[in-house]
Each structure stands twice: as C-alpha cells, then as structure tokens.
Amino acid sequence: MASEDSCAELLVRLSDMGSVMKAVKRDLPFTGSRAGLTLLVALGRCGPLRMGELAEMFEIDQSVISRHVADLEERRLVERTPNPRDGRSWYVRLAPDGKRVTEELLTHVRHLLASTLDDWTDEEIIELSGLLARFRTSFDARRARVAHNPRTPHPAKGL
Amino acid sequence: MASEDSCAELLVRLSDMGSVMKAVKRDLPFTGSRAGLTLLVALGRCGPLRMGELAEMFEIDQSVISRHVADLEERRLVERTPNPRDGRSWYVRLAPDGKRVTEELLTHVRHLLASTLDDWTDEEIIELSGLLARFRTSFDARRARVAHNPRTPHPAKGL
DNA sequence: TATTGTTATACTCTATAACTATA
DNA sequence: TATAGTTATAGAGTATAACAATA
Numbered sequence: 197m198a199s200e201d202s203c204a205e206l207l208v209r210l211s212d213m214g215s216v217m218k219a220v221k222r223d224l225p226f227t228g229s230r231a232g233l234t235l236l237v238a239l240g241r242c243g244p245l246r247m248g249e250l251a252e253m254f255e256i257d258q259s260v261i262s263r264h265v266a267d268l269e270e271r272r273l274v275e276r277t278p279n280p281r282d283g284r285s286w287y288v289r290l291a292p293d294g295k296r297v298t299e300e301l302l303t304h305v306r307h308l309l310a311s312t313l314d315d316w317t318d319e320e321i322i323e324l325s326g327l328l329a330r331f332r333t334s335f336d337a338r339r340a341r342v343a344h345n346p347r348t349p350h351p352a353k354g355l
Numbered sequence: 356m357a358s359e360d361s362c363a364e365l366l367v368r369l370s371d372m373g374s375v376m377k378a379v380k381r382d383l384p385f386t387g388s389r390a391g392l393t394l395l396v397a398l399g400r401c402g403p404l405r406m407g408e409l410a411e412m413f414e415i416d417q418s419v420i421s422r423h424v425a426d427l428e429e430r431r432l433v434e435r436t437p438n439p440r441d442g443r444s445w446y447v448r449l450a451p452d453g454k455r456v457t458e459e460l461l462t463h464v465r466h467l468l469a470s471t472l473d474d475w476t477d478e479e480i481i482e483l484s485g486l487l488a489r490f491r492t493s494f495d496a497r498r499a500r501v502a503h504n505p506r507t508p509h510p511a512k513g514l
Numbered sequence: 515t516a517t518t519g520t521t522a523t524a525c526t527c528t529a530t531a532a533c534t535a536t537a
Numbered sequence: 538t539a540t541a542g543t544t545a546t547a548g549a550g551t552a553t554a555a556c557a558a559t560a
Contacts, residue, residue, distance in 0.1 A: 246541080246542095247541070247542060248540090248541065248542080258541075258542065258543085259542085259543070259544080259545095261542090262541095262542060262543055262544085263543090263544090266543090279541095282540095282541080283541095284540065284541040284542070285540090285541050285542075286541085286542080
C-alpha cells in the first residue's frame with residue numbers, strides 16, 4: 197500500500213518530468229508548432245486516425261484538432277481522406293513529407309536520449325519504462341473507477 | 356550503454372506522463388490559473404524565492420513570472436518583500452492564505468496518487484521516484500555538457 | 515555598463531458556443 | 538435527434554522588446 201510520503205516524493209519527480217519534456221521539445225529542429233509536432237508523432241506511431249480519435253487521445257477539444265490538422269495539411273505534412281463508412285468523418289494520415297519529418301525528429305530525440313543516458317544500462321532504462329507504463333495503467337484504471345462510481349462531485353471541469 | 360530501442364520506448368512513456376500530469380492539474384480544486392498554482396507549490400517547497408529564481412526554475416521569461424506573481428499578490432496568496440541586499444530585487448513568499456491553499460492542494464493530490472497506486476508497494480514507488488530523480492540528474496548533466504562544449508549549432512532558441 | 519524587474523505587444527494553445535452536413 | 542467536424546471568439550500562457558531603477 198502506498199504511503200503518503202512516497203507519494204509526495206513521486207509527485208515531485210513526476211512534475212519534474214514536465215520541465216524535462218518541455219526542454220526537449222523546445223530544442224527540437226522543427227519549424228512549426230509544438231502541437232503540430234505532437235500530432236505528427238502520434239500519426240507516425242498509430243497510423244491513420246480520425247479527428248475525433250486524435251482529440252480523445254490528447255484530451256483536447258475537436259475544434260483545436262481541426263485547426264492544427266488544417267495547418268499541417270496546408271504545409272503538406274498530413275493528408276485527409278474521407279471515411280467511406282461515414283460521410284461525416286475523415287481519416288488523417290502522414291503525407292510523404294510528414295513521414296520524413298517525423299522520422300527525422302524521432303531519430304533526433306532518440307540520439308538526445310541515448311546521449312543523456314550514456315551511463316545507464318539498458319536494463320535500467322527498460323525498468324524505468326516498465327514502471328512508467330504501469331503507472332499509466334494504474335492511473336487510467338483509477339479514472340475509470342471514478343467515472344463509473346461518481347461519488348466525487350463530478351469531473352469538475354472548469355476548476 | 357543505452358540502445359536506440361530502449362530509448363524509443365522510454366520516450367513514449369515519458370510523453371505519456373505529460374497527459375497524466377495535465378489530467379491531474381485539470382481536476383484540481385483551485386480557482387485560479389494552473390501557472391499560479393505551480394508557483395505556489397514551488398514556493399511551498401522551496402521557501403521565499405526571487406522573481407528571477409522562479410523564472411530560472413521553470414525556464415520561462417521573467418516577464419511571465421512578473422505577471423503571475425502580480426496576480427497571486429492581488430489575490431493575497433503571496434507577499435513580496437524587498438531584498439535588503441539588492442534594491443532591484445524582491446523576495447516572494449507564501450501569504451497565510453497561500454500557505455493554506457497550497458497545503459490543501461498537496462493533500463488532495465497525495466490522496467489522489469495514493470488511490471491510484473493502491474496496488475503498488477512502497478518499495479516500487481520509491482524505486483520509480485529514484486529512477487526519475489536519476490533521469491533528471493542525467494538530463495541536467497547532459498545539458499551542462501552541451502552548454503560548455505557547444506559543438507552543436509547553438510541552444511537553437513526559436514526552433 | 516549590466517542586471518532586476520515591469521509593461522506593451524504579439525503569438526501559441528485551448529475551450530466554448532454556434533454552425534454545417536451527414537447519420 | 539445525435540454525431541463529426543468547422544468556424545468565431547475569448548481566455549490562458551509564453552516570448553520579445555523596450556523601459557525604469559538599481560548595482
């Protein structure tokens with residue numbers, strides 16, 4: 197069972213990761229918005245996705261996705277194809293330029309990370325990845341519990 | 356030595372933590388900006404800090420800190436005292452209300468985390484905290500190396 | 515002359531609401 | 538009527554540059 201002390205410590209460490217990722221993203225050689233970059237990477241990992249799926253994945257509004265995708269499309273980094281099963285929706289996929297850019301970016305970050313972790317063993321890195329993946333699973337499970345059993349006020353949106 | 360594969364995996368996991376922290380912050384019972392909240396927590400952890408120190412800590416511009424602190428001061432959550440050793444600078448500290456609010460928030464998040472990790476052992480949590488702390492250390496060390504030995508183009512700011 | 519902090523301005527990211535077109 | 542996506546508008550967060558006061 198998790199103690200308050202160990203949770204407080206973990207909280208600090210997790211917050212710290214925010215600064216780290218921010219620094220990584222800021223120094224990335226990409227002439228476009230950080231949000232667009234994030235979408236490109238997601239499309240590279242997951243393959244074609246609908247607008248709504250992207251919105252759900254990042255928990256941001258569809259309207260925001262709509263504008264970012266429009267921007268990426270204008271810059272020839274993604275392409276849209278109509279969903280043959282539903283005339284309302286679209287699939288977004290990486291265009292050739294987008295694929296190239298995304299691969300370059302990922303290579304860049306992987307090198308950065310490898311250089312950062314040059315005194316770590318592979319086992320240690322895998323250990324950390326595993327714990328983070330498990331943390332994510334636990335977090336999602338808790339959210340599902342709360343959503344199904346809403347004794348807490350509400351999702352409490354604007355607070 | 357870190358392999359490309361393990362780094363790629365870790366990269367995905369670290370990005371994931373961004374979404375998690377965003378969800379945590381969004382559901383927090385705080386009637387104010389997320390940025391202000393972050394500053395309050397930092398002041399609670401570190402004690403009185405100068406404006407410039409806050410800017411450096413979060414790697415954002417002094418002008419931004421200036422406006423957030425002005426807002427928090429207006430809402431009686433922080434207080435400013437002149438630095439007796441340097442007439443240009445100010446110390447920012449939690450006001451009584453700010454101290455109360457900060458403690459309530461931290462208690463809330465600790466409970467949230469404890470509920471999330473109810474099937475983790477304390478040792479596992481401490482293990483994860485330790486690896487994250489070490490990651491942060493490695494990351495900072497790499498940045499210092501690059502800064503002192505700038506064979507890469509430059510800090511590459513606007514990119 | 516350099517540094518601490520402020521103000522003015524503009525850009526990025528996001529949310530809300532009103533809209534369209536399909537289902 | 539419900540849903541997928543768009544557009545308009547507003548708010549939060551940040552960076553840049555010009556500035557005041559102090560070192």
